Amino acid sequence: MDKNTVVELPAAGGEVETLLGVLERNRRTFAWKCGGLDAAGMSARLSPSTMTLGGLVKHLALVEDDMFSHRLYGRDPGEPWNRIDWDSDPDWEWRTAADDSPEELMQLWESAVQRSRASIAEALDNGGLGTVGYLVWPDGQSPNLRRMLADMIEEYARHTGHADLIRESIDGLVGEDAPREVPAS
Structure with missing residues (x-):
């Protein structure tokens, strides 16, 4: 699988x-859900939550790099993540999203997704879904790629629900992205 291939369901x-x-x-x-908005749209909140679409975008960029660079391979997650003191500022990505333009946020996320696709393709080529990650849990187990993909799907499902509510409050946009044509299996 080419690292830039987008797989359809x-x-x-x-x-x-x-x-x-x-x-x-x-x-x-x-x-x-996050596309086509200005800075005000990316910073909109639904009370009482402090969550914003910009914060969600930056958070998911972090999770992509953490999951498929660090947890899967033990690689440095790169900029900007490797320069943050996470112990003193554990919500850095949420807090600083308002400092970034919508274009910067989307570029950060899209770049992280591209790196994740490349890492996933590498793991599939070298061991498949059973590829054991670098991360070791406190009980001594290490999740494999299958588990990491399931965790990432859950992360997106939860946060896409948040994005859906916030976006509806901004301009009424509801529903799912239009389905794409899928080649016959």
């Missing part, structure tokens, strides 16, 4: 195609 695909298709559909819907 097949009607009757295998495990890899289905997991990647669900993840890509969630990414696409999330991007649609």
Whole structure:
């Protein structure tokens, strides 16, 4: 699989195609919910939450880099993540999103997604869904790529729901991204 390939959700695909298709559909819907907004839209909140679309975009960029660079391979997650003192500022990405333009936020997220696609493709080429990650949990276990993909799908599902509510409050946009044509399996 080419590192830039966007996998569609097949009607009757295998495990890899289905997991990647669900993840890509969630990414696409999330991007649609956050796209085309100005700084005010990216900073809008629904009371009593302090969550914003900009914060969600920056948070998911962090989660992409953390999951598929650091947790999967033990690699440095790169800028800006590796220069943050997370112990003293654990909500840095949420707090600083308002300092970034919508274009900067979307570029940060899109770049993280591209790196994740490349890391996932590498793992699939070198060991498949059973590729064991670098991360070791306190109980001594290490999640494999299958588990990491399931966790990332859950992360997007939860946060796309948040984005859906915030976006509806901004301009009434509701629903899902229009489905794409899927080649026959």
